[in-house]
Amino acid sequence: MEAEAGATAEVRPRRRGLRALTVVLVLVLAIGAAGFGAWQWTLGRLDAAGPLASETAVIIPRGASSGTIAERLEQAGVVKDARLFMLGLALDQGPALRAGEFAFPAQASIRQAIGILRSGRTVQRRLTVPEGLTVAQIITVIEQAEGLTGPIETVPAEGTMLPETWAYSWGDTRASVIRRMAEGMERALAEAWAARDPSVPLANPREALILASIIEKETGVAEERGRVAGVFANRLRRGMPLQSDPTVVYAASGGAGELGRPISRADLDADHPMNTYRIRGLPPQPIASPGRASLMAAVRPAETDALYFVADGTGGHVFSRTLEEHNRAVARWRQIERERGLRQN
Structure with missing residues (x-):
């Protein structure tokens, strides 16, 4: 009887230990399941649709910290909670976030937003420079372009x-845009000159640029x-003055490109190197920036026996x-x- 009582006493502590171990295991599993559920819930929030109703562009300045970026995204409505964005960054390791202007699509998730900022694919803006502007007018367009930075230290030559x-x-810097525009003109002029009619009365690409302007x-x-x-080709071959009104406007306006009034007799008679009513041949420099079509026209002029043209009142000309x-047309x-x-008289 004493031996049986001792055995029973040993079993009871053992059972109590097993029960305690079971409770601990259950608690561990419960905590693990809760943690896994929380993990899954967090990941779900990172992939959930964001609050943006429509595509939105956000500017990320150079040197901005992750916290600053998160706050900017929250202020712009890209993400609902900057803290969750920071958590997403911590969980989704990858390349550093880039600076620039980024477009976020409607309902972009936090994970999508992170991917966009890491891609470096910034918004491409457009700067349209119409044909026929003077260098002064083009510089004004560049200075007013939103998002460009830096000073314009060197103004390019007219027509370049x-x-x-x-x-x-x-x-991007204004200087970089000007450099690309100048390189573009160099290429376009070289291509036009290479395709020129051998009989064109022009000595070099510079003269082609002047005539094209x-x-x-x-x-x-x-x-x-x-x-x-x-x-103009016919007049150059005959040694006749070009008698081009736009060269008179350029001279009288000091290169501004716009006179703001009709050309006067005094303008036509002015002794100025750009006034093609007074000089023979081409002026010494372009009067504007020509487009590709005018460059090609200068080096491949149409065959014509006309020596004159004047406006016809419809936007075109009478040749x-x-x-x-010509006097009748005038x-x-x-x-x-x-x-x-x-005109008054």
């Missing part, structure tokens, strides 16, 4: 920046560029072979100007 639509990113200012009608170039024909244009109140 290609007028096109240029892509840039927020934070005058063509650009003379007509806004694409179909006329070749004919205008043909008239004439003789001075007599008289019609003067009448149109009077009817429109553009």
